[in-house]
Amino acid sequence: xxxxxxxxxxxxxxxxxxxxxxxxxxxxxxxxxxxxxxxxxxxxxxxxxxxxxxxxxxxxxxxxxxxxxxxxxxxxxxxxxxxxxxxxxxxxxxxxxxxxxxxxx
Amino acid sequence: xxxxxxxxxxxxxxxxxxxxxxxxxxxxxxxxxxxxxxxxxxxxxxxxxxxxxxxxxxxxxxxxxxxxxxxxxxxxxxxxxxxxxxxxxxxxxxxxxxxxxxxxxxxxxxxxxxxxxxxxxxxxxxxxxxxxxxxxxxxxxxxxxxxxxxxxxxxxxxxxxxxxxxxxxxxxxxxxxxxxxxxxxxxxxxxxxxxxxxxxxxxxxxxxxxxxxxxxxxxxxxxxxxxxxxxxxxxxxxx
Numbered sequence: 001x002x003x004x005x006x007x008x009x010x011x012x013x014x015x016x017x018x019x020x021x022x023x024x025x026x027x028x029x030x031x032x033x034x035x036x037x038x039x040x041x042x043x044x045x046x047x048x049x050x051x052x053x054x055x056x057x058x059x060x061x062x063x064x065x066x067x068x069x070x071x072x073x074x075x076x077x078x079x080x081x082x083x084x085x086x087x088x089x090x091x092x093x094x095x096x097x098x099x100x101x102x103x104x105x
Numbered sequence: 106x107x108x109x110x111x112x113x114x115x116x117x118x119x120x121x122x123x124x125x126x127x128x129x130x131x132x133x134x135x136x137x138x139x140x141x142x143x144x145x146x147x148x149x150x151x152x153x154x155x156x157x158x159x160x161x162x163x164x165x166x167x168x169x170x171x172x173x174x175x176x177x178x179x180x181x182x183x184x185x186x187x188x189x190x191x192x193x194x195x196x197x198x199x200x201x202x203x204x205x206x207x208x209x210x211x212x213x214x215x216x217x218x219x220x221x222x223x224x225x226x227x228x229x230x231x232x233x234x235x236x237x238x239x240x241x242x243x244x245x246x247x248x249x250x251x252x253x254x255x256x257x258x259x260x261x262x263x264x265x266x267x268x269x270x271x272x273x274x275x276x277x278x279x280x281x282x283x284x285x286x287x288x289x290x291x292x293x294x295x296x297x298x299x300x301x302x303x304x305x306x307x308x309x310x311x312x313x314x315x316x317x318x319x320x321x322x323x324x325x326x327x328x329x330x331x332x333x334x335x336x337x338x339x340x341x342x343x344x
Contacts, residue, residue: 001174006149009179013170014160020190020214024197025204033198042328044191047197047292047301047324049318051286052169052185054305057198058280062309070275081286087279090283091135091276098272 069105073098112260115240118233122226122244129222130252133164137253139276141260142267146274148175155261158254163220165189165284167257168321172277177314188321196224203238205225211239218246220253292335296326 001009024033033041057074058065077094081087144154149171157167166186172218173182196219204212229244267273285298301324 001148003150003153005179006153006174009170009174009182010149010153010157010160012179012183013157013166016183016187017161017163017166017190017193018154018217020193021197021219022213024194024201025216026212029140029249033194038195039120039332040325041191041195043293043325043328043332044188045288046298046323047283047289047328048185048188048191048321049165049281050298050302051305051320051324052189053278053281053304054320055267055314055317056281057275059274059311063306070278072228073275074279074282078282078286081283085287087132087280087283087287088135090286091279092277092284093299095273095276098275102270102272103126 069098069101072101114271115236118237118240119244123248125226126222126245129225130249133222133253134256136164136168136280137256138260138263139273139280140164140171140274141257141262143168143172143277144257144261145265147171151261155258158257161186162217162250162253162300163193164253165281166220168277168280173314181314181318185321187319188318192221193219196221196228199228200224201232204265206235207239211243211258215242215246218243218250220249222249291332293328293331296331297324300324302325 053074057070073094076097077090080093081090084090109282144157147154154171154174154216157170161167161170166189168181169185169189173185197216200219204215207215223242223246226245227238230238230241230307233241250251265272289298301320303320304323305316308319310316311319
């Protein structure tokens with residue numbers, strides 16, 4: 001990625017982030033969003049973050065980019081996150097699983 | 106005398122804001138360090154990737170931007186960030202009544218700092234209004250901005266000395282998966298996450314990481330449909 005492309009990308013994402021935070025505060029002081037929209041927006045977080053996880057695990061190499069050790073680490077992290085309800089514990093458990101498997105295999 | 110008293114109460118508000126803000130920052134520490142490491146691994150020049158702290162200031166959007174730079178086009182990157190940022194639209198919608206009695210400059214400046222933690226803190230302070238709420242909001246917001254940038258910079262410095270065999274490149278995916286799980290509070294949320302992941306998996310060969318968008322849109326639709334279905338079932342049971 002060239003420096004110019006990178007700067008353009010960062011500025012564009014920055015602008016989009018600002019607009020999504022400021023839009024309703026600056027322009028629509030008191031008018032609420034339609035309830036259907038609010039309802040759909042609730043599921044944006046889980047949908048996009050899980051899709052992003054899958055994409056990052058594949059690393060741009062399609063399904064062939066997914067390694068067994070990565071899946072194992074992810075599964076352990078998900079179980080720990082669900083039971084302990086703690087992001088740090090999930091990260092530590094996932095990375096420890098990854099290191100253990102890389103060392104064993 | 107009168108204005109002196111008011112200033113002192115505002116100073117108290119700054120201290121109160123910092124006391125409330127610090128505990129919520131602790132869970133962001135591993136995220137910030139992971140982002141710092143991801144910046145050193147990024148396909149972007151390091152300085153540009155670091156500047157996301159100042160230009161974007163949103164952990165998930167920053168992490169997506171620097172780690173997708175290698176595989177995504179400008180359009181996919183921006184569209185992905187837009188989708189990730191949709192939760193900010195919810196925050197903006199929820200907080201906009203609190204901004205209606207605030208000065209214009211603050212309506213423009215305040216939203217820049219609107220990260221998850223700040224929303225959680227300031228939306229709860231219903232007993233505050235006017236200058237006091239503004240002072241609380243800005244104190245906590247600036248605290249997060251400064252500490253976040255320092256934390257990510259620390260991750261960047263530490264990260265560049267960590268050998269690649271440690272596979273810290275996997276950490277962002279684990280972080281996002283953990284965020285998904287912690288954000289799941291109801292059945293439709295689980296449906297949205299599962300459909301988002303599965304559709305993205307099937308659509309992995311869509312070029313330029315376009316599968317993220319296909320997965321995200323499918324997940325949102327699935328979550329919405331499940332939510333409507335659950336509500337219908339609940340009303341049917343009630344009647």
